[in-house]
Amino acid sequence: MAETTVARTLGDWLREAASRAPREAGAVIAGRHLGYRELDARADRLAGGFASLGLRRGDRVCVVLDACPEFLAVWFGLARRGLVEVPLNPGAGRYLMRYYLGHAGATAVVCDARYERLVRECAPESVRHLIVLAEPDPGLPDLPVTLTRHRLSDLETHATGDLAEVDPADPAVILYTSGTTGPPKGVRLSHRANVNLARHTVGLMDYTTADRLYSVFPLFHSNARYCSVMAAIEAGAGLVLDRRFSAGRFWDICREHGITAFNYQGAMMSILFKQPPRADDADNPVRAGFGAPCPPEIFTAFEDRFAVRLTEIYGSTEVSIVTDMPPWRRRIGTAGTASRNYEVAVVDERDEPQPPGVPGEIVARPVRPGWMFDGYHDMAVETARSWRNLWFHTGDRGYLDDSGFLVFLDRLKDTVRRRGENISSWEVERVVAEHPSVSAVAAYGVPSELSEEDVMVAVVPAEGARVDPAQLIGHCEGALTSFAVPRYVRVVDALPMTPSQRVEKYKLRAEGVPPGTWDREGATDER
Template sequence: MARERDFTDPRIPNRDECVLRYLLDRWADERPDKAHVVFADGEEWTFSELRKKVRAKAAGLRELGVRQGEHVAMWLPNGRDALIAFYAINYLGAVFVPFNTAYRGNLLRHVIANSGARILLVHPDLLPRLSEVDTAKLERLVVTTGQLPESAPLPMTAYDDLVGDSEDDLPLERPIDPWDIQSIIYTSGTTGPSKGVLSSYLHMFTNAGPESWPMVDENDRYMCVAPIFHIGGMGPPFVMLARGASVAMIDNFSTDEFWSIAKATQSTMVFLLGVMATFLLKADPKPSDKDHTVKKAFMVPLTSDAQAFHERFGVDIYTIFNMTEISSPIVSEANPDRIGTCGTVRDGVDVRLVDANDCEVPVGEIGEMLVRTDRPWAMNSGYNGNPEATAEAWRSGWFHTGDAFRRDEDGYFYFVDRVKDAIRRRGENISSFEVEADVCRHPCVREAAAIAVPSEYSEDEVMIVVAPVPGKAIDCKELAEFLIEAMPYFMVPRYIRILDELPKTPSAKVMKTDLRAEGITDDTWDREAAGLRVKRENFST
């Protein structure tokens, strides 16, 4: 028998399908003994056990005065405390506001002020950084891990003491609705102060719900290696909770231990972001490469190594385009054969590629991606405390992603670049993403960033900044010769700079603004100065 609907609009799911509190209660009643969370050390929490832990911590938060709709900040690494805090904050109908554990200085000051939180759950090792900044509206620190330190910039409560009655059903002022704000996730801030993305429960649900990720079902176990302060780390527990499924919470990504941990936790799906797939594929082959339980993997971006990864590890590969603000508008089928694609538009989404005046560009041409959804509240609700940025992003009734794409005649989309990262060299538009993909095919390159630097002629020259695979060295001349054979003449980088690590934001995005500002440094290798020139191909007959 179908359940009675909570809402008359058929596009809005019931509360117990998309709101965290009601989802947890539903599965704790219907599937009390099914594991929802497993850890690398073998510990498991069933839905019933998890609800008791969450209710006890939520009751403790309520005793501190946390109320429905209040913003509660969390500054914790991945682990049991962080997951329980996330669920407990939402169980009260409060807004979960996680901070990146790398934050400090001006960035930390900014997010504290923007969050509007008066309570911060924090790891004791991070407390010294709080002493260096204005703590704005913060009134109390809830400190994890053992005994409270002797001093702190604000009154403290021990996290372990924050416990109430696990049988308390914690009555609410009103039901939590799908359009209520669930979280504020801070973006990387590569071109300005980090923006706090306001996400509703319905946004989080649509982000990876049945219509967005149809390849995931209740029998899957999602191995989460991303930090919980990113959408990539906070989203998986929510994704699997919505399906009554499970998640393996892992502290961090490790190339050497990845497959053994996946097997030990019986994980069936993973998300491979950035260089993670590259690290795994460039590791030495082993007889045990297929001895694991993983069946499905998202690979973002989809590189030319995708087929080799599928064959070597026996994993079906999917790819996707998404960002914190939207809800998976572009998703691929299993093992797509169009390298570089992000997939096609899923049901319930409209996508346009436009020029600088928001006019649609023809098929095959490059334009900024604009997105909107059929379902209300299925994307971000704006930027917290930043109406100017909200208005700019949502102008004309479409969300402007800031990403440049092209679309082929079959409806497949291909990421080209961040709009502000495009390179133009001698009349040709160059995708830094495509340059980086070719550079990373070299066996000694772990990661790469392509940037524009001034040319003595006109427009730009292409420069790449690369980091080596551990234990290997990059020879600039050999790399340039490799690229001459791999890419069109106009894309071949003139300049190569080698760093041990590329500079990154606290959300692990490469700081191209810093690299561009440094420009051509004394340690930069110049292909033309080395006598290695690339001539334009002549196809005339």
């Protein structure tokens, strides 16, 4: 599909895309409809509302919302005003939410009423405006004098007025990745990088006004934002966003809404494939799936069973679609070849290219400007380290075959991948270490029966203390995002350490789940 818009800022892009989309085109989000032209008008009004608060071009505004029409209106209203959106996981525990709000240096926070108490408890002094979707809960404590509360609907009553000039290279969003060996990093993406990714997705998938896209992923992830929401608007296609993935109802939902394409990631494909076969499995309107990874051992069988064709990609929040493998150019078991917008290589520890078939770190760089992130927010050292020798270092391990197809092997980063979510070992370890019975802890991933990994923690008891695994998990709940709460707790006398006192996690991973490990899903303690 040829590029049909010339706008490079999100505000201008939305105006153009909405005006050429069919009048009835829009999104169904958690059961509520929002037309694209209505979205454009609401973005105008909210841009004026944000301006009325004195928010200025470049100010950062955190968004703590579940998927809903208001989320989209806030997203594009902020962009039109020239503000930097910082969407956060509403399910984050207090520890991580406090880090996000403080590190982002936000001037304002938009949240649902159900998250207001959490935001109030965690907001730093830099936050001057709290914008909520409902009236205040009378049970909440008084606001500090430095913080003013507003209803989102009241901001939509303002005229748009004169808006700040927005440049395509301005930052539009900061998306926080999962922390690896350190705190989570805020990926700074420009307006044109967002627009470019949406257009790339539409061209790769050949989306048109006849399509209807479906996603179950949250709007604080790049997947749903740019490869579903913005891709649908760019193509003038319909869109359905659900807040949760239901394996049992997935195909019935697709039939009910006339879905023609869906996004996938994590263990989603394995879970769908493990559902009991039905006579009508292939009787659905879906033509295409987009994402990664579908395990190679079920790839062809999945396509045949559900009468769908899959397009796999490899990328990250920082560098979007580095490689792609559409149905007409595929080698199952790989992530495809370099996309038209990137160069890709595999290098050793000295950044020397590896020969075909030899593993190393996957690195990438765009072939033209405006296709990748502009750095990590307030992390200059990490930005420079990731971009050394003019290649973005993904922290992933793989190799290129003789034909240039990329084979992903594993992650060099210290993170756990569970059901499509990247979990910060750093965050898990900090929370577990706060428990008084724990002296030392290592968090890491072990293979899951649903593909990818589950979270395990190896803990050393404090002197004279006994670690109660069930109690430790109770300590984690609420402080950690729900999907980051460990499944396994292993009590050990000591952690394996290097001479420089770093935990040798590869040794722990190699031991898997030894007998005597406490399993939260089994709720048994065999020690």
